[in-house]
Amino acid sequence: MTVACNKIGQVMVLSPAGRLDAETAPHLQDEIMTHVDSGETKVLLELSGVDYVSSAGLRAILLVAKKLQELEGRFALCGLSEPVAKVFQVTGFDAILDIHGDQDQALAFLAG
């Protein structure tokens, strides 16, 4: 998995590409936490390049979201592909996380 990082305004945008599973989730989690530990408090996970998410991937996202909530930061996701959106819907992750259709909507939410 590759993870592209791009700072847009005050938001750190991370765009992973590939599968988000037990093998790759720790890498993504570490990457996000590195930014959070260095002071980033607004994080957007842009998932249009991810076509598969497993339970381990969901747990990594949950831990990141929880950490940012504890730090009173903000976390959002956008660009979910159809199979990934289905997993989020089945597990109810779409009800507890801020998920947006595209990056512009997500950035507007995080800026607000």
Next chain:
Amino acid sequence: MLTFAEEILLLLLDDETGKIEQEGPKVLDVLLAGAVLMDLALRDRIDSDLERLFVVDHTPTGEAMLDSALAEINRARKTQNAGEWVLTLSDRGGDFKAAALDQLVRRGILDVLDDKFLWVLQTRRYPMIDDREEQEVRTRILEVLSSDTIPDPRDVALICLADAGAVFPVVMSKDALDRASGRIAQLRKMDLIGQAMSGAVRQLVEDIAIAMWQRPF
């Protein structure tokens, strides 16, 4: 740290009688199978998606109960989903229960007493010696249910188990349970193994109810 099987057994143990109360032995078997799978998942030994459950790391955890289940999944030739694995491993529910109770006794949390009548073993009871672990587990669950914060994956798993094991009506008042019901419904969806285990328990309870209804008086 306790395993999920140990935690759910502590929650299900009747503190007065030292016995584990469940609607049927098979329900407990399913709960314990789910607990073992959840532990393996949170220890990064297995992963799952909507279609299958699979081993990602066959390194033993050091917990014999978990490692025997991990070895069985690793040996399997046929791919199964989380629900199928819950049912497969539920056949070993008795072993999981014995291993988890032994571990709780070894940790000094439970005692073991054999009740005999006319020199014949009647029942085995597990009186609580140290209730700090049980209180900690209860407090953790109730804190998560009374807030709307993002939960920890470990708390999600425990709430799935407690819900499927019908623990909440015992540890919460009816009003508190009513208030928390939406939150419980939200959290029990969040773990795919938990979902599968809850579905299997629900089916078993329905089957038991139908069998009771059809039983001649």
